[in-house]
Amino acid sequence: MVVKIELLGGLDMLFKKQKELSLELAELGEDKTLKSLIHFMAEKIESPTQKELFYLDGTVRPGIIVLVNDQDWELLDKEEYVLEDKDQVVFVSTLHGM
Amino acid sequence: MVVKIELLGGLDMLFKKQKELSLELAELGEDKTLKSLIHFMAEKIESPTQKELFYLDGTVRPGIIVLVNDQDWELLDKEEYVLEDKDQVVFVSTLHGM
Amino acid sequence: MENISNYNDGQATLTGEEYARYGRQMIMPEIGLPGQLALKNSSVLIIGVGGLGCPAAQYITAAGIGTIGLLDGDVVDKNNLHRQVLHSTSKEGMSKAESAKQYLQDLNPNANILTYVEYASPQNLFEIISAYDIVLDCTDNQFTRYLISDVCVWHGKPLISASALQFEGQLCVYNYRNGPCYRCMFPNPTPVVTSCSKSGILGPVVGTMGTMQALETIKLALHMKGINKEPFVPFILLFHTFRFPQWKHIRIRSRQQSCAACGPHKMLTRSFIESSPSEYATLCDAVPKTEKNL
């Protein structure tokens, strides 16, 4: 039961430049929802100021969209979506330009 | 047991402008190889001159490459690859330009 | 600011020169004469004539879009030419909108090209956008992106938005049919990210995104005039130079009931946007210090 996670829009900077991660679903504990995954990811970020760039008020910060298997999570159950084996999750931050 | 087939590089013109087809694997009979699929596809083309643009000497004509699940069939077993449920097969003709 | 002519009032024919010039695209049954006339009778506003706006303007003009507006208050700077490839070293200091018009008018003398040498603002944008069929967001900052989207929603105009940073690009069609507006996707402004501000950009990355904006513009012009009848499916394109696969094509949410701009309880009215600058700015992050276009 493995989930693949990809970071786009500069979010890899918050995760030690890791662009892709593999996660054993068991690591999330009982709760296998996206909400739980987001919390798990946030815990990986040590610096509180950096954490705020990913995690705010119990979910991803504004400007980040979450994709599951090439679909916007709004088309699924958002935070309540329950992850399945081989799901591909992408966190992408909106780019404004330079 | 369904296989999705996509036609690129103008090959849809040979299949009544169908760009995508779904195929029940059972339709191929006993032999579920790519070779069998190519033969099955060729049989759909009525005009012999059109058929030659897809099928020559028992396989796809030169200039067509075959992709299975976003991989060149040369990385698999080419004609001998045995199709599985939910495989995505793309036939693509090389473009030279206009 | 110029007044838009009535060029796009529904011309039913092409000249002989136009038949020859557009022959290689008209020969395709998906375009044909009806498609070419649809392009000729369409008007497109390009906001920002920088790294995205340069290729977008080139291909839109070349394809025969009848009326093209170029809005940019900035001037040509050779330190931006690594990505703003329609300008040139000898035009240093010239208005980018005027520099682009010079180039584009020689690329296609048939195009009716209007320039607006100013930055997009709550005061000028409602009037300018009202005259166009399609708007392209080729800018580079969050405030302007919210503003353009909100004004497009107010006028019911579709918006083709792209952005690029470092080795990445994004493209989305907003506010068309059942599709979302920018605030449906991003209801709240992003907190200021200080860590990776001096980020840089590679020219062909922003060039690819701008060229793809031109492609989506042609598709949209054909769709709006009924030439292409396929249902519109909201999507976002994501690009990264160094990833495999380089491109992701993602189905996204449709219009959101909860949206402050386009939902049934829309609160972002024209009068609010035009006359409450500081309140409106808090809904779009901070007012940008320099509104330099990408």
Place this chain on the structure above:
Amino acid sequence: MENISNYNDGQATLTGEEYARYGRQMIMPEIGLPGQLALKNSSVLIIGVGGLGCPAAQYITAAGIGTIGLLDGDVVDKNNLHRQVLHSTSKEGMSKAESAKQYLQDLNPNANILTYVEYASPQNLFEIISAYDIVLDCTDNQFTRYLISDVCVWHGKPLISASALQFEGQLCVYNYRNGPCYRCMFPNPTPVVTSCSKSGILGPVVGTMGTMQALETIKLALHMKGINKEPFVPFILLFHTFRFPQWKHIRIRSRQQSCAACGPHKMLTRSFIESSPSEYATLCDAVPKTEKNL
């Protein structure tokens, strides 16, 4: 034909003007000063200055590639300007290579630009290609595609090849490291397809493919000079305007033992290609009647 200068003999510094001009791409750690010097010390030959070659040349020149060769025997024709956006109406009848050089030299005066006002042939291509690090195939016919690939194999030069037709595009890097050559992918010429010959092309489709060629050129120049150390994985990019997803990024075969051009039993020697025109032509389909570049 001009002689290539020794511009790309390994310059170790940038001028102040170059630091400013390329600052927005040098700021990225993946490029930096070593990357910019790698670009400056690279030479790129663009074969065909049409729909693919125009944007490829724009972005390659703008990015600071030191030496750029433009090979095209054709002249500017306004009926091609819907996709050949670097030329212009007033340059009708001028050599496309010269028209492009005029434009590019003003875009970036630092570039060393050489023109070859001729078509690629078995007689001229060995000498021309020998002087360059990277070759771009921006042509439009099967014979020339095989010829360019075969000569690149002979000289050991990587080839970035793109093509576009109607609403579709393809891009592939050939003959680099473990990757295939064009004949590894397509061992035999395609029988002549008469059914869809008058096919047309949409400008931004070929524009996107040409811009992506420029991007792959920059990636390859960085990789060849050791700036990017990731392993090279052979791929082909496929694009279709109206499909979902629009892009496919496909892993392809590596160099083939059975290949007549690059395999261990290679039979396509320089002397055979140069001196057996009719025998060689049968290995590349028919000799093209008009060698007009896309």
